[in-house]
Amino acid sequence: MKTNTKAVDINRGIGDFAYPERHVRDAGIGLSEKTVHYISDVKEDPDWVREFRLRGLKTFLEKPLPTHWASKDLEAIDFDKIRYYLAPGTAPSRSWDEVPEDIKRTFERLGIPEQERKFLAGVEAQFDSEAVYSNIKKAVGEQGVIFVGSTEGLKNHPEIFRKWFGKVIPIGDNKFSALNSAVFSGGSFIYVPPGVKVKHPLQAYFRINAENFGQFERTLIIADEGSEVTYMEGCTAPKFITVQNWSSNVFNLVTKRGLAHEDAEVKWIDCNIGSRLTMKYPGVIMKGRKARGEVFSIALANDGQHQDTGAKMIHAADETTSNIISKSISIGKGRATYRGLVHVPKHLKHCKNNTECDALLINSTSRTDTYPAITVRGTGNAVQHEASVSQVSSEQIFYMQQRGLTEAQAMSLSVNGFVNDLVRQFPMEYSVELKRLIELEMEGSVG
Amino acid sequence: MPLRAGRRKKAEAALASAAKPGIFWVPEMNALVVKDLHVTIAGQEIVRGLSLVVPRGEVHAIMGPNGSGKSTLAKVMAGHPDYEITAGKIAMDDQDLLELEPDERARLGLFLAFQYPSEVPGVTIANFLRAAVQARLPDGEELEATDFYARLYEKMELLGMDRSFTSRAVNEGFSGGEKKRTEILQLAMLEPKYAVLDETDSGLDIDALKTVAHGVNSLRGPDIGILLITHYQRILNYIVPDHVHVMVQGRIVRSGGKELALELEERGYDWARDGAAEPAFTR
Ligand SMILES: Nc1ncnc2c1ncn2[C@@H]1O[C@H](COP(=O)(O)OP(=O)(O)OP(=O)(O)O)[C@@H](O)[C@H]1O
Ligand SMILES: [Mg+2]
Numbered sequence: 001m002k003t004n005t006k007a008v009d010i011n012r013g014i015g016d017f018a019y020p021e022r023h024v025r026d027a028g029i030g031l032s033e034k035t036v037h038y039i040s041d042v043k044e045d046p047d048w049v050r051e052f053r054l055r056g057l058k059t060f061l062e063k064p065l066p067t068h069w070a071s072k073d074l075e076a077i078d079f080d081k082i083r084y085y086l087a088p089g090t091a092p093s094r095s096w097d098e099v100p101e102d103i104k105r106t107f108e109r110l111g112i113p114e115q116e117r118k119f120l121a122g123v124e125a126q127f128d129s130e131a132v133y134s135n136i137k138k139a140v141g142e143q144g145v146i147f148v149g150s151t152e153g154l155k156n157h158p159e160i161f162r163k164w165f166g167k168v169i170p171i172g173d174n175k176f177s178a179l180n181s182a183v184f185s186g187g188s189f190i191y192v193p194p195g196v197k198v199k200h201p202l203q204a205y206f207r208i209n210a211e212n213f214g215q216f217e218r219t220l221i222i223a224d225e226g227s228e229v230t231y232m233e234g235c236t237a238p239k240f241i242t243v244q245n246w247s248s249n250v251f252n253l254v255t256k257r258g259l260a261h262e263d264a265e266v267k268w269i270d271c272n273i274g275s276r277l278t279m280k281y282p283g284v285i286m287k288g289r290k291a292r293g294e295v296f297s298i299a300l301a302n303d304g305q306h307q308d309t310g311a312k313m314i315h316a317a318d319e320t321t322s323n324i325i326s327k328s329i330s331i332g333k334g335r336a337t338y339r340g341l342v343h344v345p346k347h348l349k350h351c352k353n354n355t356e357c358d359a360l361l362i363n364s365t366s367r368t369d370t371y372p373a374i375t376v377r378g379t380g381n382a383v384q385h386e387a388s389v390s391q392v393s394s395e396q397i398f399y400m401q402q403r404g405l406t407e408a409q410a411m412s413l414s415v416n417g418f419v420n421d422l423v424r425q426f427p428m429e430y431s432v433e434l435k436r437l438i439e440l441e442m443e444g445s446v447g
Numbered sequence: 448m449p450l451r452a453g454r455r456k457k458a459e460a461a462l463a464s465a466a467k468p469g470i471f472w473v474p475e476m477n478a479l480v481v482k483d484l485h486v487t488i489a490g491q492e493i494v495r496g497l498s499l500v501v502p503r504g505e506v507h508a509i510m511g512p513n514g515s516g517k518s519t520l521a522k523v524m525a526g527h528p529d530y531e532i533t534a535g536k537i538a539m540d541d542q543d544l545l546e547l548e549p550d551e552r553a554r555l556g557l558f559l560a561f562q563y564p565s566e567v568p569g570v571t572i573a574n575f576l577r578a579a580v581q582a583r584l585p586d587g588e589e590l591e592a593t594d595f596y597a598r599l600y601e602k603m604e605l606l607g608m609d610r611s612f613t614s615r616a617v618n619e620g621f622s623g624g625e626k627k628r629t630e631i632l633q634l635a636m637l638e639p640k641y642a643v644l645d646e647t648d649s650g651l652d653i654d655a656l657k658t659v660a661h662g663v664n665s666l667r668g669p670d671i672g673i674l675l676i677t678h679y680q681r682i683l684n685y686i687v688p689d690h691v692h693v694m695v696q697g698r699i700v701r702s703g704g705k706e707l708a709l710e711l712e713e714r715g716y717d718w719a720r721d722g723a724a725e726p727a728f729t730r
Contacts, residue, residue, distance in 0.1 A: 390568070393565070394528070394529075395565050396565045396566070396567060398525075398527055398528070398549060398565075399561065399564065399565035399567070400565075400567065400575075401526075401548070401549040401550040401553065402525050402526075402549055402550075402553050402558075402559050402561075403553060403575070403578075403579040403582075403633065403637065404550055404553040404554045404579050404582040404583055404637070405550055405578055405579060405582055406548075406550050406582075407548075407550070409550075409578065409582065410550075413567075413570055413574075413575070413578055414567065414568075414569075414570070416569070416570070417567060417568055417569025417570035417616065418568065418569050419569075420569040420570070421569065
C-alpha cells in the first residue's frame, strides 16, 4: 500500500487537525532503555514494574514483526519515530477559536456538552495517555469492585495486581505485547470480587492527541469466582472516537485480556470506529470450571483505514463456554479483518464455543478477510462457526432512496440494520450513540 | 422542496422554452408527464419514444407483453441510475424530474411500488417507514412517534396485515404476496402525489388481490394520480381505470377507456400492435 509511509510522517498534510504538542513530560522520540527508565521514573514505578518493562523491551527487540498474521501496514511503522510516553500537560495553551469548524460540528452532532467539548478539543487541560474514568467507578467501588487505571492499580493494589500482571498477558505473547510491556501507560485494571455481578458495563474513556503517538494501554480484568462483568469500549466514547477520527494517523495496537475464575463471566463489548490501523483482539482466559467469556465487537473501517480486530478465547477448564460475535463494516477502500483464536486443549471436557462473524461491504472497493483459528481437541467439546459476507446492493440503496432517504441516510440505515441484532443487546443509551456515530461516519463517506 | 440554484435555473429555462409552441411539452400543471422518452441500457434501446400523461385524480393502466419496457419506464421515472435517457422529458406538476436524484423525486411526491422489492436486512418496517416519513418533514421537525404508530396500525388494518409485521425486517423472508402488500402499506403511509404500481397484483391470491385493491381504492381521490402496470385484466375489475394504454416494444401503441383491457384480453397484443399504424398518444 502506497499510503503507508504517510502513517508515520510527522508532518502530515495541511488541514489535518493536530495541535502543537505541549506535554510536560515527554519521553522523546524513539525507544531505548533510556526511554523505559524515563517512563518508570516519571510514573514512579516500583522496582518490579521497572524490571518488567526492561524485560519487555528486550523481548520486543528480539522478536520479529508478526508477519504471519499481522498486516503489511505494520511495516510502515517506524519504531524510532514514535513517542512512547506523553503525560498530561498542565496549562491550557490554546483557544476554542483555533479548533477547526468541522471538529466543532462533530462535537455538536454528538451532543457533547459545551464544557466537555473544550476539554476534548484540548482547550482545557489535556489527558494524553492517561485514562479518565466515569463515575461508575464510585458506584461499583461499594461492591468491592476495583476499577482503576493500570498505573493506579499497580500502585494501590499491588497484592492483586502483581499476582496477575504479566501472567494473563505474558511479555512474549507477541511483539506488540512485548512493546506494550515495556512502555505501557494507561488502560484499565478491573477486579471483581467473588459473587459480585456488575450490572452496568464498565467503560473507560481515552484520549489521544499528540501526533505520531501510539496508545499503549494495558487492560486487565480479573473476574473472581461466580462474578460477572461487562467491559465496554469505543461504543460510547465520543472522546475516543472523535479523536480517532481527527487523527487518521493513529495506530491503535492494544493488548486486552480478561481472566474468568470458576463460574465467572467476562464480557467485552468493543467498538472500533476510526483510527488508521487498529489491531485489537480482546481475550478471555476461562480458568475456572464453568467460566464464561464473551466478546461482541463492531468495527467500521472507512476509506484508508484498516480495522484488524477479533477475539481470543482460551479455554483452560472443563465446562467453559465462549461466545464471539463480530460485525465489521468496510466503506470505500476500507478494510476489515477478523482474526479469532479459540483454543480448547485435549484434556478438557464439555467446553463450548460459538463464533459468528459477519462482514458488510459498502462499496466494490471495500475489503474484508476472516481468519478464524479454532483449535479444539479432545472429545465432548463443541464448536460452532458461522461467517457471512454481504454487500449493500445498489438496488437496495435505490429502493431506499425511492422512499425519500438520501444516499447517506440509506447507507447508514443499512449499516444500522446490519449491526442491529447485536446492538439490541447493548444498553439503550449506547445503541443510540452508536447509531449517531455510524450516521456521522456515513455522511462523510457518501457523495 | 428547495431546489439547488442551478437546478432551478434549468427548470425555469425548460419551462420558458416549453411555452414556445412545438418545443418540449405544453405545461401540465397537475400531471405526471412523459414526453417522447428514449431509454437505453447495455447498448439496447428499451423505451423508444414513449409519451404519456397521467393527471392527478386519474388512474391509468399500462398493459403490455413481457419485456416491452414497462418496469424500465417505471424505474426511469423514479430515477434509477443504470438507465441512460437519450431523449425526451419526464415532469411532475411541471417540475423537470430528470435533473433530480431519486430521493428528491420521492420527497416531491413520486412513489414507485416495485415489481421486485428489495430486502433491507435488519431494518424493521417500522424503522424504515419512520425514517421515510421523517425525511419528508421540514428541517428541525421531529416525527411524533405515537401519531406515527397510530397511523401505521390503521393502514395495516386496512391492508389486512398483522401488527407483528412492523418489527420484521423490510421484505426479508417475505412471501411474494407479503412483499406486495408491504409496498402498498408504504404507499398508504407516504401519501404521494403520483404512484406507479408495477405489477402489484402479480403473485397475489384472490383474497389478497381484493384487499390490496381496496387499499388502493381508499387512497384514490383528486390528489393522487396512479399509473398501474399489469398483465391481467382482473385487477381492473377492482381498481377501475380511467384510461388504459397498451405498451409494445417500448411504445404506447394504443390508448382507450377501461373497455380496452377487455378487448385486449380477447384479441391479444398482435391486434393491439397491428391496429396502431402510428404510436398513439393520449391527450
Ligand atoms: N439492467 C438491464 N440490463 C440489460 N437489459 C435490461 C436491463 N433492464 C432491463 N433490460 C431489458 O429491457 C427489456 C425490458 O425490461 P422490463 O423489465 O422493462 O420489461 P417489462 O415490460 O417490465 O417486463 P415484465 O412484464 O416481464 O415485467 C427486457 O428485454 C430486459 O431484458
Ligand atoms: Mg416488469
